[in-house]
Every structure is written in C-alpha cells, then in structure tokens.
Amino acid sequence: MSQRFSTQRLVEFSDTDMAGIMHFASFFHYMESVEHEFLRSLGLSVYSKIDGHEISFPRVAAKCDFASPARCEDLLDAHLVILRIGTTSWTYRIDFEREGQPVASGQVTAVCCRIFRDRPPESMPLPQEVLALLEPFLAAP
Amino acid sequence: MSQRFSTQRLVEFSDTDMAGIMHFASFFHYMESVEHEFLRSLGLSVYSKIDGHEISFPRVAAKCDFASPARCEDLLDAHLVILRIGTTSWTYRIDFEREGQPVASGQVTAVCCRIFRDRPPESMPLPQEVLALLEPFLAAP
Amino acid sequence: MSQRFSTQRLVEFSDTDMAGIMHFASFFHYMESVEHEFLRSLGLSVYSKIDGHEISFPRVAAKCDFASPARCEDLLDAHLVILRIGTTSWTYRIDFEREGQPVASGQVTAVCCRIFRDRPPESMPLPQEVLALLEPFLAAP
Amino acid sequence: MSQRFSTQRLVEFSDTDMAGIMHFASFFHYMESVEHEFLRSLGLSVYSKIDGHEISFPRVAAKCDFASPARCEDLLDAHLVILRIGTTSWTYRIDFEREGQPVASGQVTAVCCRIFRDRPPESMPLPQEVLALLEPFLAAP
Numbered sequence: 407m408s409q410r411f412s413t414q415r416l417v418e419f420s421d422t423d424m425a426g427i428m429h430f431a432s433f434f435h436y437m438e439s440v441e442h443e444f445l446r447s448l449g450l451s452v453y454s455k456i457d458g459h460e461i462s463f464p465r466v467a468a469k470c471d472f473a474s475p476a477r478c479e480d481l482l483d484a485h486l487v488i489l490r491i492g493t494t495s496w497t498y499r500i501d502f503e504r505e506g507q508p509v510a511s512g513q514v515t516a517v518c519c520r521i522f523r524d525r526p527p528e529s530m531p532l533p534q535e536v537l538a539l540l541e542p543f544l545a546a547p
Numbered sequence: 548m549s550q551r552f553s554t555q556r557l558v559e560f561s562d563t564d565m566a567g568i569m570h571f572a573s574f575f576h577y578m579e580s581v582e583h584e585f586l587r588s589l590g591l592s593v594y595s596k597i598d599g600h601e602i603s604f605p606r607v608a609a610k611c612d613f614a615s616p617a618r619c620e621d622l623l624d625a626h627l628v629i630l631r632i633g634t635t636s637w638t639y640r641i642d643f644e645r646e647g648q649p650v651a652s653g654q655v656t657a658v659c660c661r662i663f664r665d666r667p668p669e670s671m672p673l674p675q676e677v678l679a680l681l682e683p684f685l686a687a688p
Numbered sequence: 689m690s691q692r693f694s695t696q697r698l699v700e701f702s703d704t705d706m707a708g709i710m711h712f713a714s715f716f717h718y719m720e721s722v723e724h725e726f727l728r729s730l731g732l733s734v735y736s737k738i739d740g741h742e743i744s745f746p747r748v749a750a751k752c753d754f755a756s757p758a759r760c761e762d763l764l765d766a767h768l769v770i771l772r773i774g775t776t777s778w779t780y781r782i783d784f785e786r787e788g789q790p791v792a793s794g795q796v797t798a799v800c801c802r803i804f805r806d807r808p809p810e811s812m813p814l815p816q817e818v819l820a821l822l823e824p825f826l827a828a829p
Numbered sequence: 830m831s832q833r834f835s836t837q838r839l840v841e842f843s844d845t846d847m848a849g850i851m852h853f854a855s856f857f858h859y860m861e862s863v864e865h866e867f868l869r870s871l872g873l874s875v876y877s878k879i880d881g882h883e884i885s886f887p888r889v890a891a892k893c894d895f896a897s898p899a900r901c902e903d904l905l906d907a908h909l910v911i912l913r914i915g916t917t918s919w920t921y922r923i924d925f926e927r928e929g930q931p932v933a934s935g936q937v938t939a940v941c942c943r944i945f946r947d948r949p950p951e952s953m954p955l956p957q958e959v960l961a962l963l964e965p966f967l968a969a970p
Contacts, residue, residue, distance in 0.1 A: 735848070
C-alpha cells in the first residue's frame with residue numbers, strides 16, 4: 407500500500423494580496439517547499455553534486471487547482487503522493503487542506519538534470535537509489 | 548479572426564535561482580503581470596469597485612509547461628490569447644518565447660468575484676462590457 | 689533583564705538566486721515571518737479588527753546588514769529583541785546566525801495603523817495590552 | 830554636476846498584501862530591478878564572467894524608509910544617484926515618487942565579488958572601466 411508524506415504550512419502575511427487571500431502563485435512556492443521537505447525526509451538533498459556534476463530538478467510542468475481561498479495565518483495540511491515515476495522524471499501531487507476541507511491541489515513534474523552554467527540543463531536517468539526511496543510513495547493507479 | 552495581445556518581459560536577477568535559471572514559480576507572476584497589462588490595454592482595471600462591491604479575479608486553475616530555461620536578462624516575448632469565456636470565468640493562454648523559440652506556455656482560469664473581508668469570494672457573471680472587450684481575443688476553436 | 693524571542697528558518701531553494709546564495713531581499717521576508725511568529729507567541733495576531741477597524745503594522749523603515757551568505761537548506765537561528773517602543777511604533781532587531789556565526793542583522797520599525805481601502809493608513813497609539821506584552825523584550829539600552 | 834538615472838515602475842497586484850498596499854519587502858526587489866536597469870544603461874551586465882571568474886554584486890547593506898503607501902497600478906518614478914564609490918563597493922540611493930510626492934527612499938551597498946560554488950564570495954576591486962561609468966552619477970557631497 408502506498409504511503410503519503412504529510413506536513414503543514416502556515417500562510418504568511420506576505421503571501422496574501424490586496425484581495426485579502428493567499429496569492430495563487432504562492433501555492434507553487436509552498437508546493438516546492440513541501441517537495442523539498444519530503445526529499446530531505448528521505449535523506450536526499452535539493453541540489454547536489456554527483457560525480458562532480460551539479461544535479462537539480464527543473465520542472466517541465468506545474469499546475470494547481472484552487473478550491474477555496476487561504477487566508478493569513480491559516481494552517482494548511484499538505485499531503486504529497488507520487489503519481490508517476492519515469493526514467494528521468496517524476497510527478498507528484500500535493501493536496502492542501504484546512505481542517506479537512508480542500509483548499510488547493512497541485513501537480514509538478516520534475517526532471518533529473520545536470521546543470522551547466524553555459525548551456526541548457528541535460529536530463530539524466532533518476533539514480534537507482536533515488537528511485538528506491540520514491541517508490542513507496544507511488545499512489546496506486 | 549481572433550487577435551492576440553503581445554508584450555515583453557525581461558527576466559530579473561531575483562527571479563533566478565541557484566540552478567542559474569528563472570525559477571518556475573516566477574512564470575506565474577509574469578503571467579499575471581501580462582494578464583493585467585492586457586486588461587489595462589482594454590481600459591479595464593485589475594481590481595475595481597462596481598456598485599460599491601470590491602471585484603477581483605481569483606484563479607481557480609493555473610498551469611504552465613516549461614520548454615526551455617530562461618536566464619537572467621533574457622528578453623521574453625509574451626503572447627496572450629483567450630481560450631474560453633464562460634458565464635463567470637475566462638481562461639487565457641500565454642506563450643513565452645525567446646527569439647522565436649518556445650520557453651513556456653501557461654494557462655490561467657480566473658473567476659469574476661465579489662470580495663469580502665469575512666467570508667469567501669462570491670462568483671458573479673462577467674459584466675457585459677467586459678465580455679465585449681474580451682471576445683476579440685477569443686482564439687478560434 | 690530583557691528577554692529575546694528565538695526561532696529558526698531553513699533557507700528555501702526559491703530564496704536563492706543565480707549567485708548560489710540567498711537573495712538579499714528574502715531576508716526581509718524572513719524577518720517579517722519571524723516578527724509574526726513572535727506576535728503569535730504573545731497571543732497577538734498579525735492583522736486584526738479592533739472596534740470594527742482593520743489594524744495592521746505598515747513599516748516606516750527597514751534595513752539589514754549582511755555578514756556572510758546563506759545557502760539553500762542552511763538552518764538559520766533568528767533572535768529578536770525590541771530596540772524601542774514609541775507611542776505608535778516599535779522597532780525590533782533580528783539577528784540571523786548559522787552555527788553561532790553571524791549571517792545578517794536587520795531592523796524594522798512598524799507603526800500601528802488603522803487600514804482603509806480608499807485613503808492612507810492612519811497611525812494610532814499602540815494599545816495598552818500590546819505594550820504590556822512587548823515590554824519584556826525591550827533590550828537594555 | 831552629477832547625473833541621476835530615472836525610470837518608472839508600475840506596482841504589480843502580486844506585490845500588494847492584504848493591507849491593500851505594496852508590501853515593504855517588494856521595494857527591495859524594485860530597487861534591485863532599477864539598479865540593474867541602470868547598469869544595463871551603462872552597457873554593464875548584472876552578472877558577468879571576467880577572466881573566467883563569475884562576478885556578482887552581493888549586498889552588504891540595504892535599507893529603505895517608507896513615506897507613504899503605494900497601491901496596485903500606481904506608477905512610481907524612480908531616481909537613482911550614487912552616494913559613495915569605494916575600492917570594492919558602491920552605495921546608491923533610489924527615491925520612489927508618485928506624482929512628485931515621496932513614497933520611499935532606499936539605499937543599497939553592493940560589493941564586487943568573485944562567486945564560487947563551494948566557498949564564500951571573495952571581494953575584489955571594482956574594475957577601472959566600471960568606475961569610469963559610475964562616477965558621473967556620484968552625488969555631490
């Protein structure tokens with residue numbers, strides 16, 4: 407049975423806008439922050455050097471559906487599951503809830519890449535030890 | 548034949564991250580900034596009072612696909628077309644390009660809402676005069 | 689003897705820039721986030737209604753000196769003390785450290801204000817119950 | 830007689846907060862954006878390679894005084910002058926105004942540094958050709 411990773415985020419004042427609610431783009435920051443907390447919980451790091459190469463996870467796609475507004479100091483529950491693991495990429499979903507009610511649900515597809523300063527990132531297969539750590543969180547189809 | 552709205556954005560240093568490229572979440576900020584420039588070009592305002600009500604356009608969905616990284620001081624062309632106009636909401640797409648090459652393509656669905664301080668936003672039909680201004684930018688199916 | 693409020697912040701990937709270090713402007717976000725955590729620890733709220741008025745704390749001055757760069761996933765200790773309490777405003781200092789070494793030291797002066805939608809904020813005296821809560825954190829001169 | 834560099838910025842919706850005004854930390858982003866536009870106007874670049882080294886301008890100090898709130902879609906005039914040019918650093922001031930009225934006035938001190946991935950930035954003297962370009966903007970004492 408698949409696991410999910412759960413954590414919480416408090417909505418910061420600076421993430422609100424003049425409509426009095428959390429700005430939609432801030433959800434993408436919160437999603438990444440939760441993803442990175444998840445990676446750290448597995449003993450992984452956000453940005454690492456492997457065999458002398460800088461490795462990072464540029465996104466190829468990100469989306470979010472917004473169900474109800476979040477407000478300053480709302481405590482959001484965030485639940486992460488993995489929807490798909492490919493050769494070089496993985497897709498996760500994060501559901502944000504407040505007191506059990508859906509607030510937003512987002513998805514990000516990230517690609518494992520070598521990073522260079524002077525040319526585009528180059529995708530590479532997800533290392534075997536990373537795959538082994540991610541697989542328990544793969545949601546049943 | 549449908550029109551599109553075009554403008555440009557220069558990638559700011561503070562929108563880059565340690566991978567040396569523009570952070571994915573910043574594209575959502577740029578999309579909103581372009582949307583608002585589009586609205587102003589029509590004589591509309593981002594946030595207005597109509598009949599004493601505060602009106603804004605909370606997003607119900609946002610997504611972006613990333614084709615190639617953008618870097619600091621890249622000059623991006625942004626082209627906006629409208630994909631759908633509903634009773635209370637509209638969906639637009641913005642394509643970001645650099646020298647004719649695709650960089651990112653995003654979509655946002657925004658709902659016309661009355662904003663209250665003490666309860667959730669309440670959707671309302673897009674005013675007739677707004678509809679008339681948006682329709683020329685509706686992409687042919 | 690005066691108290692100080694201490695907490696921690698982990699440097700997020702999205703707060704780094706292409707120089708590989710935490711962007712200077714992000715420290716102001718972290719400072720505000722720590723201030724608000726401090727206010728909550730006193731039972732206060734960031735943004736409240738008093739006698740039907742919206743009350744907030746616009747800043748009249750903010751500054752930060754940067755001693756050494758912070759990097760992604762650095763765990764920063766943050767220590768807040770109050771430097772001055774005036775009639776309508778208060779000034780606090782936050783020192784950020786990593787493993788005992790100074791990273792940055794910032795100050796913010798905030799003014800207690802009634803917030804209106806259609807005209808500038810109006811300063812008002814800090815309520816007596818707020819003063820009583822802040823005073824223990826006033827640093828000895 | 831000294832020159833000043835002038836440009837404009839329109840306040841974006843996403844830079845407002847729930848108090849209905851531009852968030853104070855956003856002024857630091859606007860300041861950097863204006864600085865970089867100034868550097869480009871001199872033919873300089875934000876982030877460059879010199880003799881194979883990555884060069885950037887980490888900040889050692891930044892501050893801003895806020896005179897009156899800015900609101901969404903306010904058009905701000907920004908005027909930059911240089912207050913001091915040292916061996917490795919320079920300090921500039923930017924005044925933001927709206928229709929001639931002061932909104933905010935900030936200062937940043939930036940140090941010319943070589944950037945490394947695995948150790949702290951290392952300061953270096955401002956190159957002679959950069960000095961020559963900056964000096965006309967040095968305010969009379």
